[in-house]
Structures are given as structure tokens and as C-alpha cells.
Amino acid sequence: MMTSSDVRGVAPAMVVPLTCFVTVLLSLSSWGSFTSSRFPYLGPILVAGLLVVGTGISARLLRVHGSVVVLLQVLLGTIATGLLVVQHPFPVVGSGRARVVAEMTEAYAAFNPFDLPMSASEVAAYLVPSGVAAVLLADILAVTLRRPPMMGLVVLGVFTVPFTIIGAGGWGGVSWVVFALTATSFLVMLRLDRAQQLGRWGRRLDEDLPVVPAAGPAVIGVSAVAIALLAPAWLPSPSVTLPGLGAGDGDGPLRVINPTVGLYDDLRRQSDQVMVTVLPTNGDTETPPSYLRVGALTKFTGTEWTSGNRDVPSDQTGVATFEPPMSDETLLGEPTTYELRASDNFESTWLPVFTHPLDVTANGPWRYDEDTLDFMSTEGRDETIAGETWRVTAAPVEPTQERLLAAGEPGVGAPTGMTELPLLPDEIEEIALERTAGQDRPFTKAVALQNWFRHSGEFTYSLERDVGTDGAALVDFLTDNKVGYCQQYATAMAVLARQLDIPARVAFGFLGGDQNADGAWQFRGRDLHAWPELWFEDIGWIRFEPTPAAADTSEPDYTTGALGNVRAEPDAPVPSTDASAAPVPNRPQREEPDTTEVAETGTEESGAGAVWIGLGIAALIGAAALTAPALIRRRRRTARLAGDAEAGWAELGDTAIDLDLPWSGARSPREEATGLAPHLLDREPMYALQRIVAAVERNRYAEHGDAASVGDDVRLVSAALREHADRRTRRRARLWPASVFRRPTAAAAGPTARSERELISS
Known part of the structure; x- marks a missing residue:
């Protein structure tokens, strides 16, 4: 039985802080659902977290004031995090600050929520400080402020990260085992804290009586965990299911996760890894296939393009035959049948197909959206196309300029919602009207926008500028910097088209491939591309190419000369480190980021400086530790007297x-x-x-x-x-x-x- 003496001393003072730390650490392991591994970020968090928690335990045993405890934890936690992340003990000024900037710049380039799993070592500069901050905040709430239940807010905040990145479907990638262990550790921490609080009252008067455990709180806690684990199976929500249950053939609609690919990071890496291999088997087997589309993004939120909500009934399976996208079949080219195979490393939940598909055969849990002709997995990330083989018959759309010029009012026959936009700065609409002034047809307006991006607007293609897609960044991109890569050009043209009431969407996939010795075409990571598609009456979705010619993209034949422009593409500068390298489709030579020089300079400056700074900090901490007891004793004496x-x-x-x-x-x-x-x-x-x-x-x-x-x-x-x-x-x-x-x-x-x-x- 616990008495008053049990709650005093070193061991009792360690119980609640360490249990709190274990709880947060278990919850942080959920971040492994969107990273390649857990150790690159959990290891440093474990080391720095133990230092933070150990500092708190030691200072409280010395009966240091709570505010001083927090200051010591912040100081030592910052030093430990700096040493672990940027190898500098004081990453605020001088070379330490330069290292932080360089490390965060690289981590920002690698942090791509739509290209999972992310490399844990590359994004550790974000995850480690966040994890240490969670440990510190939890310790402050649970121990310093003596509010252990409020520590649950920290755990909740940690769990929201994978849900935010991955989405609600499939628990946001959070394992139910991790959740159960975290919840159990949290309940144990509450029980230990309550026992200590009661123990401070002294010896129980009924110590000699039989002990009857208080089962009420335990029952409530266990019941809450069980409900949290099992409730999603019965909730009437199409976006939440228990992991691993069901074959995915229900009758309800399927809500898909945002499928935007990580174009920026993949293009910067210029990956030569083969993603999809395509072998033409019937029809036009001589023409190189291009524009292998993975999916279409139909909703612009103001900050990004997303797939929106899709209604995909169970009868729309991966075996489908489609009618031509227009009433006049003469606008279609010769159909070609392709055998496609995804590499084992291409873990996409979307099935690439050529536009416009007429027949698709894909075995597995695949469904399609009739409006967009996108194919997606019903099992989320539990079922991808990695290693899968499927067959597609598709025919290119070859409309004439005369037919496109004769298209009626914009939006006639288009799917609903294709001109919707959130509230955006007025400058965007003004730019759209200004750049299409004098054009009275939807097609000529679209061509005017494409020509502005490719010819007269002085835009530059570069992978070294990530300008974002929100309203302010879009205005800056269109008016000032005018530097970006394919995703920004596709986004900008689609938004401007919608401002003109022309239905538009952003498609993403692969631009072109290389032919191997067997005659098959291989699409690699460096071939990733994004482009806008606009809708025209009786024709359907038509591809445009606003990305400047520097990316070795070419405008569609049906747009050439529509406004008097010639086909000759300007020789815009391409970022390159090798002048002799031959350009390939959408594969500009990668420039090395300007971080090496910063890192080297930081290393030279901090070789001796970091050591002296570290020794100085250690001396200050040692002096504070030596003088603290006398100062604390003097303060207590003054107050008591x-x-x-x-x-x-x-x-x-x-x-x-x-x-x-x-x-x-x-x-x-x-x-x-x-x-x-x-x-x-x-x-x-x-x-x-x-x-x-x-x-x-x-x-x-x-x-x-x-x-x-x-x-x-x-x-x-x-x-x-x-x-x-x-x-x-x-x-x-x-x-x-x-x-x-x-x-x-x-x-x-x-x-x-x-x-x-x-x-x-x-």
C-alpha cells in the first residue's frame, strides 16, 4: 500500500515523466506511415527527448521553480536538437543559422505529401524538432503544470499529422496497434499520476482493510479505447473503414485521396528509374506514345488542385469499354492497343491510361470514374499498381482548327463544376481578360493564353523555383517572377481559363518515354509532367501545353497558327550544368542547389567556433548547477522568515x-x-x-x-x-x-x- 513516503524520492519522481515520454514516443511512431523508415527521426527524438525529460526530473528533485525547469528544458532541448539535426549546438546565429537554413531548404524540397513514402532522412529536419517540441510540451502539461489529461491534446496533435498528409481513409495510415499502445500508455500515466496525488495525503486510514481496486476509471478508459478502435466500422462515413476489412466491392461511393504526384521533388532528382513499360501490340505501333495520363485534378481549393469527391459505384470495375468522347468519331485517330506494366517501385493507387481510352482491362480492385475516365484502387495504399500488368486501347483526338473554332459557348455539355473557383485576387481575372482581349471564341482565348506562356510572356522554365499555387503566389508568378515548372504552368492556365468560364482541369502523368531494345517504351521518373485540359462542345477534353519550350515540350498541332503564331519555338535558356548534354523531353539538366557552399562555409567557421560555443554553454550550465542550490536555499529562507x-x-x-x-x-x-x-x-x-x-x-x-x-x-x-x-x-x-x-x-x-x-x- 502506498504511503506518504512512497511519493518522495528519485524513483517516484521519474514514473510520470517517463510514462508521459513513452506515450508521446509511441504516438510519434505513427509518422512512419508517411516516411520510408522510423529510425532517422525517432532516434534523434529519443536522445533529445530523454535529455529534456531527464533535465525536468533532476530540476524538480532539486525543487527548482517550474518556470526555471521549463527554461532549462528548452535550452538543453534546443542544444541537443541542433547537434543532432545540423551538428551545431546553438543553431540561432552565425554558422549555426546558415546550417539551419540549408538543412530546411533541402527538407522543404523533399517534403512532398503527395509522393509517399517520403525519405525519413531527408525530412528529418522537420520531424525531429517537431517531435522534441511535442515531448517538451507534453512534459510541461503533465508534470510541470500537473495537468496530465491535457497531455492528450499533444498526442491528438501528433496523430493529426499522418491524417492530414495521407487523408482520413484507412486511419490516415496509423496502425491500430500504435493507437492502442499509445492509449494504454496514456491511461497508465493517468493512473500513476492519480496514485501519486493521493499518496501525498499520507497513510490511508483503512490500510489494514482488504483492498478493493477502483475499477471504474479503468473500465471507462478501456471502453473509450475500444470504442475509438471499433467505431469506424459502423460509422456511416464513406471515407473511413477499418484497415484490412472488406474486399472493396461495396455499393457505396468511393472517396479518393488527393493523388497529386510529387513533380517538383521527382523532377529535381531527375530519376532514371523506370516507372511504366508500354508495348504497342496492335494498331499504330510505330508512333511513339506520349502523354500517359495517371489522373485528372478537377477542383481548385485556392492553394492546390485536388481530385475532388468521386462517385464510383461498384459496377464500374477495372474492365470497361467506353464510347468515344465526342459524337463525331472522325475526330479520333487510329486506335492502338498497349500492354502496360508498372515497375515494382511505382506504388501508385491510380492506373495510368492513354487518352482517350476506348477499352481497359485491369485485374484487381480497380474502379473508374465515368466523368474523368480515371482508374483508382478501392483499397487505397493497401493495393497499388506496383508489378501489375494491364491492357489499354486508346485513340488520339485529332480535331481540326476549324472544328475547334466552331465550338459553341464554353461549358456546353461539360461535367458540372468545371468552372468553379474559390475567392481569388482580382488581379487574376484582370490578367485573364487582358491576355485574351480581342478574342471572342473559347478556342482562340485558350490559344492566346498558351501563346502568352510559351512565347510572348517571357516566362522561363526552371526546377529551382517553387512558387506555390495559392492566390498571392499565383499573382506573383503571373506578374513578377514568371519562373516555374510544368505544374505551375498547368495550374496557372487552368485557373485563367476558368476565370473566362472555360471548363478546365489539370492532368498529370508522363510526357514521353524512351524505346528499349525490345521495342517497348519506358516511362521514367524524369518524364513526369502536368498539363491543362480544356472542354469544348462536341469534342470533349483537349490538351494544351503552356509549359515553355525550354522544357522541350511542344504545343499541340491543332493550336499552331490559330492566332498567326509560327511553330518555331524560341531557344529559352535551360538550367544546365553540362552544356553538351542533349535535351530530352521534360528533362532539363538539374542544377545543384546553392547549399553546398553554405554548408562548407559553415563548416569552416564552426570548426573551432562550435567547440568554443559548446564549451561556453557547458560552462554556463555547470556554473548555474553549482550556484543554483545556494540561490534556491536563500530564496526559501527569505520567504519563510x-x-x-x-x-x-x-x-x-x-x-x-x-x-x-x-x-x-x-x-x-x-x-x-x-x-x-x-x-x-x-x-x-x-x-x-x-x-x-x-x-x-x-x-x-x-x-x-x-x-x-x-x-x-x-x-x-x-x-x-x-x-x-x-x-x-x-x-x-x-x-x-x-x-x-x-x-x-x-x-x-x-x-x-x-x-x-x-x-x-x-
Whole structure:
């Protein structure tokens, strides 16, 4: 049975902080659902987190004020995180700041929520500081502020990260085992904290009675965890299902996760890894296939293009035959049948097909959207196209300029919602109207926009500029910097087209491929591309190519000369480090980021500087640790001497402990005074001790407590006790007071020259 002595000391002080730390660490393991591995970020968090928690435990054992505890934790946590992430102990100024900027720049380029799993080592610069901050915040709430239930908010915040990145479907990638272990650890922490709080009240009056465990809180906690684990199976939500249950052939609609590919990161890497292999088997087997579309994004949120909500019934499976996209089949070219195979590393939940598909055969849990002709997995990330083989028959759309110019009003026959836009800056609409001034047909307006991006607008293709897609960034891209890559050009043209009431969407996939010795075409990571598609009456979706010619993209034949422009493409500069390298489709030579020089400069500057800074910080911490006990003891003495009888009694007890005199803190005031009497040589200190004892007894036992101060008497007795002690003991009591480190223990044995009766009567 727990008594008052059980909640004091080193071990009890470690229980709640360490359990809190384990709880947060378990929740942080959920971030492994969107990273390649857990150790690159969990390892540094474990090291820095232990330092933060250990600092808190040590400081609280020294009875340091809570605000000082937090400051120490922040300081040491920052130093540890800096050393682990950027190898610098103080990453705020000088070379440390330069390293942080360089590391964060690289991490930003690698942080791509739509290209999963992300490399844990590359994004660790984001995850490690966030994880250490979660550990620190949880420790502050659960231990420093003594509000353990509020620590659950930290755990909830940690769990929202994978849900935000992956989406709600399939638990956001969070394993139910991780969730259950985290919840269990959280309940254990609450139980231990409650036991400590009750233990501070002292010995239970019913200790000799049989113990009946309080099952209520445990039942509530376990029930809550069970409900959280099982409720999604019965909730009427199409976007949440228990992982691994069901074959994916239900009758309800399927809500898909945002499928935007990580174009920026993949193009910067210029990956030569083969993603899809295509072999033409029937029809036009001579023409190189291009524009292998993975999917279409139909909704612009103001910050990004998404797939929107799709209604995909169970009867729309991966075996489908489609009607031509227009009423006049003469607009279609010769159909070609392709055998496609995805590499084992291409873990896409969307099935690439050529536009426009007429027949698709794909075995597995695949469904299609009739409006967009996109194919997607019903099992989310549990079922991808990696290693899969499928067949597609498709025919290119070959409309003439005359047919496109004759298209009626924009939006006629288009799917609903294809011109919707959120509230955007007025400048975007003004740009759309200005760049299409004098054009009265939807097609000529579209060509005018394409020509502006490719010819007259002085836009530049570059992979070294990520300008974003929100309203302000879009205005900046269209007016000032005019530097970007395919995704930004596709986004900009689609938004401008919608401003003109022309239905538009953004398609993404592969631009072109290389033919191997077997005659098959291989699409690689460097071939990833994005382009806009616009809708025209009786024709359907038509591809445009606003990305400048520097990316070696070519505008469609049906747009050439529509407004008098010639086919000759300008020689825009291509970012390259090798002037002799031959350009390939959408494969500009990658420039090395300007971070190497920063890192090298930082290394030279910080070689000796970091060592001296680290030694200086260590010296400051050591000096603070050496002087802290004396400062804490002085502050307590000042406050107690100005307080009531109980405060003065506590001060007298700490003085006795500092001087290594008998004092237990558990005996009556008269018994404690008996232990101190032999160390008082004069009568005045003896009388002062009697007055202190009497005041404490009146304060504790009288009907009306005595709030009088005994500060002067405590000073007199304390001075007499110090005078009686030897010089070494006095010096130790002044510089390293023992009362700061331990509470009163059992009464120390010592000589007692007079009995309590003699003390009181003298």
C-alpha cells in the first residue's frame, strides 16, 4: 500500500515523466506511415527527448521553480536538437543559422505529401524538432503544470499529422496497434499520476482493510479505447473503414485521396528509374506514345488542385469499354492497343491510361470514374499498381482548327463544376481578360493564353523555383517572377481559363518515354509532367501545353497558327550544368542547389567556433548547477522568515538538515525540539526554541490558529545552531545545502542531554 513516503524520492519522481515520454514516443511512431523508415527521426527524438525529460526530473528533485525547469528544458532541448539535426549546438546565429537554413531548404524540397513514402532522412529536419517540441510540451502539461489529461491534446496533435498528409481513409495510415499502445500508455500515466496525488495525503486510514481496486476509471478508459478502435466500422462515413476489412466491392461511393504526384521533388532528382513499360501490340505501333495520363485534378481549393469527391459505384470495375468522347468519331485517330506494366517501385493507387481510352482491362480492385475516365484502387495504399500488368486501347483526338473554332459557348455539355473557383485576387481575372482581349471564341482565348506562356510572356522554365499555387503566389508568378515548372504552368492556365468560364482541369502523368531494345517504351521518373485540359462542345477534353519550350515540350498541332503564331519555338535558356548534354523531353539538366557552399562555409567557421560555443554553454550550465542550490536555499529562507509559524518551522527544519542535525519532519514539534536542544548552548536560543514550538502547536491544535510570525526566533535559533557546528559543516551548508536535495527522513540518532520535560520546564 502506498504511503506518504512512497511519493518522495528519485524513483517516484521519474514514473510520470517517463510514462508521459513513452506515450508521446509511441504516438510519434505513427509518422512512419508517411516516411520510408522510423529510425532517422525517432532516434534523434529519443536522445533529445530523454535529455529534456531527464533535465525536468533532476530540476524538480532539486525543487527548482517550474518556470526555471521549463527554461532549462528548452535550452538543453534546443542544444541537443541542433547537434543532432545540423551538428551545431546553438543553431540561432552565425554558422549555426546558415546550417539551419540549408538543412530546411533541402527538407522543404523533399517534403512532398503527395509522393509517399517520403525519405525519413531527408525530412528529418522537420520531424525531429517537431517531435522534441511535442515531448517538451507534453512534459510541461503533465508534470510541470500537473495537468496530465491535457497531455492528450499533444498526442491528438501528433496523430493529426499522418491524417492530414495521407487523408482520413484507412486511419490516415496509423496502425491500430500504435493507437492502442499509445492509449494504454496514456491511461497508465493517468493512473500513476492519480496514485501519486493521493499518496501525498499520507497513510490511508483503512490500510489494514482488504483492498478493493477502483475499477471504474479503468473500465471507462478501456471502453473509450475500444470504442475509438471499433467505431469506424459502423460509422456511416464513406471515407473511413477499418484497415484490412472488406474486399472493396461495396455499393457505396468511393472517396479518393488527393493523388497529386510529387513533380517538383521527382523532377529535381531527375530519376532514371523506370516507372511504366508500354508495348504497342496492335494498331499504330510505330508512333511513339506520349502523354500517359495517371489522373485528372478537377477542383481548385485556392492553394492546390485536388481530385475532388468521386462517385464510383461498384459496377464500374477495372474492365470497361467506353464510347468515344465526342459524337463525331472522325475526330479520333487510329486506335492502338498497349500492354502496360508498372515497375515494382511505382506504388501508385491510380492506373495510368492513354487518352482517350476506348477499352481497359485491369485485374484487381480497380474502379473508374465515368466523368474523368480515371482508374483508382478501392483499397487505397493497401493495393497499388506496383508489378501489375494491364491492357489499354486508346485513340488520339485529332480535331481540326476549324472544328475547334466552331465550338459553341464554353461549358456546353461539360461535367458540372468545371468552372468553379474559390475567392481569388482580382488581379487574376484582370490578367485573364487582358491576355485574351480581342478574342471572342473559347478556342482562340485558350490559344492566346498558351501563346502568352510559351512565347510572348517571357516566362522561363526552371526546377529551382517553387512558387506555390495559392492566390498571392499565383499573382506573383503571373506578374513578377514568371519562373516555374510544368505544374505551375498547368495550374496557372487552368485557373485563367476558368476565370473566362472555360471548363478546365489539370492532368498529370508522363510526357514521353524512351524505346528499349525490345521495342517497348519506358516511362521514367524524369518524364513526369502536368498539363491543362480544356472542354469544348462536341469534342470533349483537349490538351494544351503552356509549359515553355525550354522544357522541350511542344504545343499541340491543332493550336499552331490559330492566332498567326509560327511553330518555331524560341531557344529559352535551360538550367544546365553540362552544356553538351542533349535535351530530352521534360528533362532539363538539374542544377545543384546553392547549399553546398553554405554548408562548407559553415563548416569552416564552426570548426573551432562550435567547440568554443559548446564549451561556453557547458560552462554556463555547470556554473548555474553549482550556484543554483545556494540561490534556491536563500530564496526559501527569505520567504519563510516572513511567513507564519509553520513557515518558520519549515525553515528551522531545513537549517537542521543543512547542518546534519537530527530532524525527521515526521515527529511532533516537541520531539523535534528535543533533538536540537543539545546543540543550543545559551538560554536565549532555548527560550526562542520554546516560543517557536508553542506557536506551532497553537497553530496546529488550537481552535483558532496562530498566524503570528516567529522569524526573529528562528533567526536566533539558526544562528546558535550554526555557531555550534564546525567550520566545514557551515561551509557545506552555505554552498551546497542538503535540504535542497532531500526531504526529511527518519530521525537521526544523536545525543540527547535533556528530556523533553527538562527542555520545556527550563
